[in-house]
Amino acid sequence: MPGQAQRERIHGTTVLCVRRDGKVVIAGDGQVTMGHHVMKHTARKIRRLFNDKVLAGFAGSTADALSLFERFEGKLQEHHGNLAKAAVELAKEWRKDRALRHLEALLVIADAKSTFVVSGDGDVIEPDDGICAIGSGGPFALAAARAMAKHSKMSAKDIAAESMRIASEICIYTNNNFTFEEL
Numbered sequence: 001m002p003g004q005a006q007r008e009r010i011h012g013t014t015v016l017c018v019r020r021d022g023k024v025v026i027a028g029d030g031q032v033t034m035g036h037h038v039m040k041h042t043a044r045k046i047r048r049l050f051n052d053k054v055l056a057g058f059a060g061s062t063a064d065a066l067s068l069f070e071r072f073e074g075k076l077q078e079h080h081g082n083l084a085k086a087a088v089e090l091a092k093e094w095r096k097d098r099a100l101r102h103l104e105a106l107l108v109i110a111d112a113k114s115t116f117v118v119s120g121d122g123d124v125i126e127p128d129d130g131i132c133a134i135g136s137g138g139p140f141a142l143a144a145a146r147a148m149a150k151h152s153k154m155s156a157k158d159i160a161a162e163s164m165r166i167a168s169e170i171c172i173y174t175n176n177n178f179t180f181e182e183l
Helices: 063-078 083-098 138-151 156-170
Strands: 015-020 023-028 032-034 037-042 046-049 052-062 105-110 117-118 129-135 179-182
Touching: 015 052, 015 063, 015 105, 015 138, 015 156, 015 179, 023 046, 023 105, 023 156, 046 063, 046 179, 052 063, 052 129, 063 083, 063 105, 083 105, 083 117, 105 129, 117 138, 129 138, 138 156
Parallel strands: none
Antiparallel strands: 015 023, 015 129, 023 179, 032 037, 046 052, 052 105, 105 117
16 A cells, blocks of 8 residues: 555654652663564653653654643643642543544653553553553563562662563564663
């Protein structure tokens, strides 16, 4: 079909959030794939928002995620940095708005106190243990992080780094060019 390669979905990534000992770290890999091809090795999938008080990472379409980052930062401003309220309001708008409804992405957001996964289906999920992951390599990174958190005294950043390394060795849509943000 003509133009099908241009419409192939960009998919796969790994974004992991680890909360431990008063620190929170979000890590992301740098690989962008389209179909069966690696298009970029050094993408930055995590950002600092709201005067560096909030961390956010995305999995899914890059343009969609960047649009969601902007809207989410607007919600943070509107709700004076209240992460939970901003997340719920973003999820409601994302689900109800005709144009936003078609965005294909997931967000992991965190501040000094809370962590949430936000989806276009209206989900705002706070993990029980402060550890969550999204993307095709997310389940691998999540399992590794939970095991290390339970059976070691490693720091949040060390757990995130080692979990991302493990995910990159298993998931073909995840590379080992990691970026980290920490609060």
